[in-house]
Every structure is written in structure tokens, then in C-alpha cells.
Amino acid sequence: xxxxxxxxxxxxxxxxxxxxxxxxxxxxxxxxxxxxxxxxxxxxxxxxxxxxxxxxxxxxxxxxxxxxxxxxxxxxxxxxxxxxxxxxxxxxxxxxxx
Numbered sequence: 001x002x003x004x005x006x007x008x009x010x011x012x013x014x015x016x017x018x019x020x021x022x023x024x025x026x027x028x029x030x031x032x033x034x035x036x037x038x039x040x041x042x043x044x045x046x047x048x049x050x051x052x053x054x055x056x057x058x059x060x061x062x063x064x065x066x067x068x069x070x071x072x073x074x075x076x077x078x079x080x081x082x083x084x085x086x087x088x089x090x091x092x093x094x095x096x097x098x
Contacts, residue, residue: 002040003064003097005073008056010092020046020057023085027060030085033078034062038069044082056094058086070097 011020027044034042042062047053060082064070073079086093 001066003067003070005060005062005064005070005095005097007060007095008093009058009086009090010056011058011086011089012091015089019089023058023089026085027058027082030078030082031060034073034076036064036069036073036076038065039063039073040065040069055092 024045031042031044040063042060044058044060046057047059050057053059062070062073064073
């Protein structure tokens with residue numbers, strides 16, 4: 001059974017467009033470092049169409065072959081860096097696994 005992880009973030013109003021762009025670029029670099037066994041695919045960045053994003057401005061999705069892949073992902077250094085990338089810059093976050 002595959003597992004899909006979603007993480008969504010809404011930035012604080014004082015986070016400007018340049019800072020958001022830098023976060024999106026760095027996130028794109030970090031997801032390439034996720035060499036986790038069982039990771040099928042991962043994407044991170046802004047919504048393709050903000051109209052349907054419910055106010056969220058940044059998302060990460062990761063699909064895993066099974067729960068073991070997801071569990072290996074959690075402590076991975078690139079995942080930890082992704083978590084720190086938006087720390088203190090958001091007013092709302094949501095994450096869950098299907």
C-alpha cells in the first residue's frame with residue numbers, strides 16, 4: 001500500500017515575495033537530496049493555481065511505497081532542513097498522510 005504525505009504552509013504577511021522565492025528554490029534543491037528507500041516521488045513549491053489553494057502558499061507532497069519509506073523519510077537530513085526552511089515564517093501549517 002502506498003503512502004502519500006502532504007504538508008501545507010501559509011506564510012506570515014511580512015514574508016515578502018523574494019523570501020518566498022528563495023524558500024521555493026531551496027526546497028527544490030533539498031527534495032533532490034531525499035535519497036530515501038521506498039520514496040517514489042516528491043514535489044515542493046508554490047501552488048500552480050492559488051485560486052484552489054485555500055490560502056496555503058507552499059506545499060510538499062511525497063509518495064512512498066509503504067510506511068517504512070515514510071518512517072525513513074522523517075529523520076532524513078534533507079527532510080529536517082525542509083522543516084527548518086519555513087520555521088517561524090508561517091502562520092498556518094497542515095500535514096497528513098494518506
